[in-house]
Amino acid sequence: GAVVSQHPSWVICKSGTSVKIECRSLDFQATTMFWYRQFPKQSLMLMATSNEGSKATYEQGVEKDKFLINHASLTLSTLTVTSAHPEDSSFYICSAPRAGRETQYFGPGTRLLVL
Amino acid sequence: AQTVTQSQPEMSVQEAETVTLSCTYDTSESDYYLFWYKQPPSRQMILVIRQEAYKQQNATENRFSVNFQKAAKSFSLKISDSQLGDAAMYFCAYRSFMEYGNKLVFGAGTILRVKS
Numbered sequence: 066g067a068v069v070s071q072h073p074s075w076v077i078c079k080s081g082t083s084v085k086i087e088c089r090s091l092d093f094q095a096t097t098m099f100w101y102r103q104f105p106k107q108s109l110m111l112m113a114t115s116n117e118g119s120k121a122t123y124e125q126g127v128e129k130d131k132f133l134i135n136h137a138s139l140t141l142s143t144l145t146v147t148s149a150h151p152e153d154s155s156f157y158i159c160s161a162p163r164a165g166r167e168t169q170y171f172g173p174g175t176r177l178l179v180l
Numbered sequence: 181a182q183t184v185t186q187s188q189p190e191m192s193v194q195e196a197e198t199v200t201l202s203c204t205y206d207t208s209e210s211d212y213y214l215f216w217y218k219q220p221p222s223r224q225m226i227l228v229i230r231q232e233a234y235k236q237q238n239a240t241e242n243r244f245s246v247n248f249q250k251a252a253k254s255f256s257l258k259i260s261d262s263q264l265g266d267a268a269m270y271f272c273a274y275r276s277f278m279e280y281g282n283k284l285v286f287g288a289g290t291i292l293r294v295k296s
Binding site: 099103106107108109111114156158160162167168169171173174 | 213215217222223224225227230232269271275282283284286287288289291
């Protein structure tokens with residue numbers, strides 16, 4: 066089956082630093098990837114749609130300059146949390162739809178803790 | 181815009197029993213996909229079952245089946261012979277039919293507890 070990986074799975078950083086999270090589709094190409102944020106026992110909140118070769122589309126209320134998204138290739142999208150603060154601590158998940166399939170495949174998620 | 185509503189924040193079921201999780205949605209589209217995803221404590225999202233709106237037959241995957249009522253915009257998930265490994269948060273999700281790159285719209289989720 067289709068596999069999506071995320072790296073790192075866990076990251077702890079100091080307030081004010083930037084953190085980069087990678088999302089890779091391992092066995093298929095993905096022109097589109099999605100980035101979600103999830104708080105404990107809550108639903109997934111779509112942050113942005115990452116598009117290969119063009120700018121990401123951000124959901125209303127998501128700061129573009131805070132959450133930088135780059136879709137560098139057909140198998141890699143990155144989310145950079147710039148100048149992270151404790152309120153950015155959360156669980157970040159990416160997903161990728163596979164062409165010809167109706168299903169989205171999810172990465173295992175990245176836990177971010179900002180001290 | 182489409183919305184998905186899961187009205188049961190938490191549900192409990194005895195091992196080997198059957199439980200039904202509710203989901204309703206609102207859309208003006210006639211063609212779309214509906215999904216149930218499972219998120220266990222590992223937090224990896226796992227696809228449980230998928231339903232195409234143009235298909236009248238309810239989808240079934242082993243112990244998991246859905247009751248899809250298109251006119252009522254209802255999409256419930258039935259888990260038969262519940263197992264301890266079914267304990268997880270379950271999300272109902274909607275996706276437009278138009279293209280594969282369309283985003284999913286998720287419900288708030290239902291926490292399912294399985295008692296031994």
